Amino acid sequence: MDHAQATTTLEAVLAANPRDDGAWSMLGHLLRRAGKLDGAIACHRRGLEVAPENASIWSNLGNALVDAGRFDEALAAHAEALRLEPHSPAFLFNNAVALRKSGRFKETLAMIGRATAGGGATPELRWERALARLQIGDYVHGFADYEARRGLASYHGRPPSERTWNGGPLDGRTLFLFTEQGFGDAILAARYMPLVRERGGRVLYECHPELRRVLSGLGVDSVLQPGSPPPAFDVEASQMSLPGLFGTTLASVPPPVTLTIPDSSREKAAHRLGAREPGTLRVGIVWSGRVTFADNGRRATSLARFLRFAEVPGVRLYSLQKGPPEAELADSGVAGHLVTPLGPDLDDFADTAAMLEQLDLVIMTDSSVAHLAGSLGKPVWNLVQHVPYWIYGFSGDCTPWYPTMRLFRQGPDQDWEPVFARAADALREEVRRRAGQ
Known part of the structure; x- marks a missing residue:
């Protein structure tokens, strides 16, 4: 049965019996899988109106709230599930995931310890433990657990x-x-x-x-x-x-690795970018990674947020964006005026690297271009989500993996606005600094 058929069936069940808590929760599960989180959360809460002691619904609610980034509510829901069934392996695991995604790594490890007490760790628990350990810099134990990924059902x-x-x-x-x-x-x-x-x-x-x-x-x-x-x-x-x-x-x-940039790519970049405008700062921008990446919705944002950097006197923006989000540039009405689109000229990462060589700075949300710019030793300002990729740790503005990278972090509220405000202030300061050299 596909999603549409299952949804239709559950809606019919609920029309006949609006007090079927299992149907409410199953509908919430389907809506969550479809990315319709507000509806999913509402369905789980409706199920809890009928069956407030149903631990499974509490745990399902917590999972949907995690996806929505409502971590305090999610953790409260998972705590309720565990109050009702304190030894459930599934509820312990779900709580551990919620704790890690909210950035509570010490509590994550304690929860995993509770889940593994008296028995071996499953690949799923070891994977969660790996991510928590790597995030806090415990590489010795983290990389040992990292191999558990190859035992996951989702591993391809x-x-x-x-x-x-x-x-x-x-x-x-x-x-x-x-x-x-x-x-x-x-x-x-x-x-x-x-x-x-x-x-x-x-x-x-x-x-x-x-x-x-x-x-x-x-x-x-x-x-x-x-x-x-x-x-x-x-x-x-x-x-x-x-x-x-x-x-x-x-x-x-x-x-970082030493990259190879063919002469043909360098010639393409020189021709595309042309002569440098005196007194200006060439800034590359990327606002999204690959849309097929499961966590891209958290790490990416929109082109519109980056346009504030065009307001800084002396700054010229160049888009390195590829893939479906590149369409935002054509839709924005600023392509070729406020932002020079380089994406159509990038056939592979060698072409991108050649363009990066010609730029002064890259400001972006995390994606492969951050690794490319960092490997080239280019200044790259990486605007990262609250719990980012593990190489960025969880605090501070630098990473040992890329010495020329500066990190601008979201807070627990996962709000991009203050991140971009800090980056805009830093960009103005960078323009002043270079002007004073």
Whole structure:
């Protein structure tokens, strides 16, 4: 039964019996899956009117409230579910997720400890523990748990095998390094290639076509298309397992990878950007990552917020945005006037890197371009959500992964407005600083 049929059936059930608490909660579950969170929350609350002691509805309500970013209410709902059924593995897990997403990492770890007391941790619990530990900088234990991702039902990478590499000497053996997750993750992990080569083996490197040119200087023996059957190899590892295999700590993060920018890309960038206007600051902007990324709705925002930077005297904006959100530029009426669209000229990440070389600063919400700019050593101001990608930690304005990156963080209210206000003030100060040089 598809979503529409299930919804129609439940509506019929509720028309016949408006006091069917299970139907209310199931309808809320379907609405949550469809992203209709206000309706989902209302349905769960209607179910609780009928059955206030139903712990499952309380937990479902908490899940919907988490998705809506209403964390205090979510945690209260999950607490009620656990009051009613304190030993339920599902309710303990849901509470742990809510705590982590609200930024309460110490409580998250305590809740996971409660869930695992007297038994082994499931892959789902280990994954939540990994994210909490990595966020607070406990890389030693965090990367050990990070491998649990390959046991998740949602994991779409290569399954674990008996030939998994342990990070030791290769002694001439062939290592297959496969990719997983997104473009930014591949750029992040590429910094480990010098350490891999030191292990003395042959390397088969799986690489997205969009990254092939910009990562062509890694010194690997063969570059493979993702998803294609690899040639014979002896051991294998995910690129995203490399930080753990090399025992990375906050104090031992390797420097970013050296990128390769072909002359053809540099010529394209020089032609597109033209001569520099004296006394101006060229600022690249990106307001969204890939829309297929599950958490993109939290980390992304709209072009409209970035237009305040065009109000700063001496600033010229250049859009590096790609994908469906690029349409916002055409719809805004400012393309070519207040914002120069570079997206149509970007065929791959090598082209983007060449454009970044010609810019003075990049201001963006988190996406793969942040990893690219950080790897180039360009000043990049990353405007990040309340609980961002784990490499950004949870406090402070810098990250050891990209020394030229400055972080502007949302508060617990998840409001973008003060983030952009601080960035606009900082941009005015940057213009004044450069003018005084």
